[in-house]
Amino acid sequence: xxxxxxxxxxxxxxxxxxxxxxxxxxxxxxxxxxxxxxxxxxxxxxxxxxxxxxxxxxxxxxxxxxxxxxxxxxxxxxxxxxxxxxxxxxxxxxxxxxxxxxxxxxxxxx
Amino acid sequence: xxxxxxxxxxxxxxxxxxxxxxxxxxxxxxxxxxxxxxxxxxxxxxxxxxxxxxxxxxxxxxxxxxxxxxxxxxxxxxxxxxxxxxxxxxxxxxxxxxxxxxxxxxxxxxxxxxxxxxxxxxxxxxxxxxxxxxxxxxxxxxxxxxxxxxxxxxxxxxxxxxxxxxxxxxxxxxxxxxxxxxxxxxxxxxxxxxxxxxxxxxxxxxxxxxxxxxxxxxxxxxxxxxxxxxxxxxxxxxxxx
Numbered sequence: 001x002x003x004x005x006x007x008x009x010x011x012x013x014x015x016x017x018x019x020x021x022x023x024x025x026x027x028x029x030x031x032x033x034x035x036x037x038x039x040x041x042x043x044x045x046x047x048x049x050x051x052x053x054x055x056x057x058x059x060x061x062x063x064x065x066x067x068x069x070x071x072x073x074x075x076x077x078x079x080x081x082x083x084x085x086x087x088x089x090x091x092x093x094x095x096x097x098x099x100x101x102x103x104x105x106x107x108x109x110x
Numbered sequence: 111x112x113x114x115x116x117x118x119x120x121x122x123x124x125x126x127x128x129x130x131x132x133x134x135x136x137x138x139x140x141x142x143x144x145x146x147x148x149x150x151x152x153x154x155x156x157x158x159x160x161x162x163x164x165x166x167x168x169x170x171x172x173x174x175x176x177x178x179x180x181x182x183x184x185x186x187x188x189x190x191x192x193x194x195x196x197x198x199x200x201x202x203x204x205x206x207x208x209x210x211x212x213x214x215x216x217x218x219x220x221x222x223x224x225x226x227x228x229x230x231x232x233x234x235x236x237x238x239x240x241x242x243x244x245x246x247x248x249x250x251x252x253x254x255x256x257x258x259x260x261x262x263x264x265x266x267x268x269x270x271x272x273x274x275x276x277x278x279x280x281x282x283x284x285x286x287x288x289x290x291x292x293x294x295x296x297x298x299x300x301x302x303x304x305x306x307x308x309x310x311x312x313x314x315x316x317x318x319x320x321x322x323x324x325x326x327x328x329x330x331x332x333x334x335x336x337x338x339x340x341x342x343x344x345x346x347x348x349x350x351x
């Protein structure tokens with residue numbers, strides 16, 4: 001079982017972006033909504049993750065318009081990001097299967 | 111009082127001013143979006159803003175997280191290279207006025223192709239022989255690069271130049287003219303012409319009376335503690351005797 005090479009937060013962010021381009025606040029609310037509120041990270045800590053993905057070249061960003069003429073930074077997954085997402089999703093799934101397999105082999109609890 | 115964004119940015123060491131501005135805009139936009147949602151849900155504006163800021167989390171944690179992404183080796187490399195370039199140009203400007211470039215050019219020409227700047231023989235008939243005999247004299251190099259022999263008159267010419275060992279250095283302006291030119295049979299140069307500039311000096315010792323058995327020319331220099339005795343082979347054009 002290989003060690004995780006991607007933080008699970010990054011995996012989740014890339015998954016969201018594989019569907020559509022989003023801005024930071026949108027990612028936070030979507031994460032919470034889709035995970036049925038399991039993932040409610042402290043909102044500001046999303047930004048180091050996003051900027052890290054950008055530095056790694058897995059996402060790019062562009063400026064969009066928000067309400068009242070305010071500028072908004074949108075994130076877009078790159079080809080490199082899609083490839084990383086695919087590889088890491090498989091990694092994660094096999095990791096999760098491994099954990100589940102060990103847990104299932106434990107004697108019944110309670 | 112430092113605001114939330116200042117606190118975040120204070121932990122980001124190597125981002126550019128533009129990057130920091132962009133971060134501030136992005137974070138404050140996020141807070142504004144959250145606050146808008148809360149006011150829509152019924153909170154008053156001030157409380158909405160307070161809650162939104164609180165929801166962002168610890169500014170130090172966010173700042174340190176961002177700092178890790180903005181290592182910016184590129185930026186520091188760029189700054190280091192720019193500074194080095196600036197200092198180089200500054201020092202070049204101070205220590206190397208333009209004439210030094212001419213000096214350098216002269217030095218290199220003397221070193222590599224003295225014929226380009228040195229004196230040329232004019233007549234047909236003389237036996238010309240290119241040489242490469244160099245000797246260190248003080249901080250200069252004396253470079254004997256040609257001999258010419260006129261079988262009709264028995265007279266020889268020796269061409270030589272001097273340049274500083276350091277390509278940027280100034281050549282000695284008396285070395286060439288102070289060289290004594292003799293032959294084994296006791297002949298000497300009766301004429302000479304030379305010139306040059308700071309980068310290199312050239313000399314042609316001419317009208318050297320040679321005896322038939324003189325197969326070499328002697329160059330002697332003895333001044334200021336520098337001694338030189340060079341034996342320069344003289345090609346009389348007679349082939350292998």
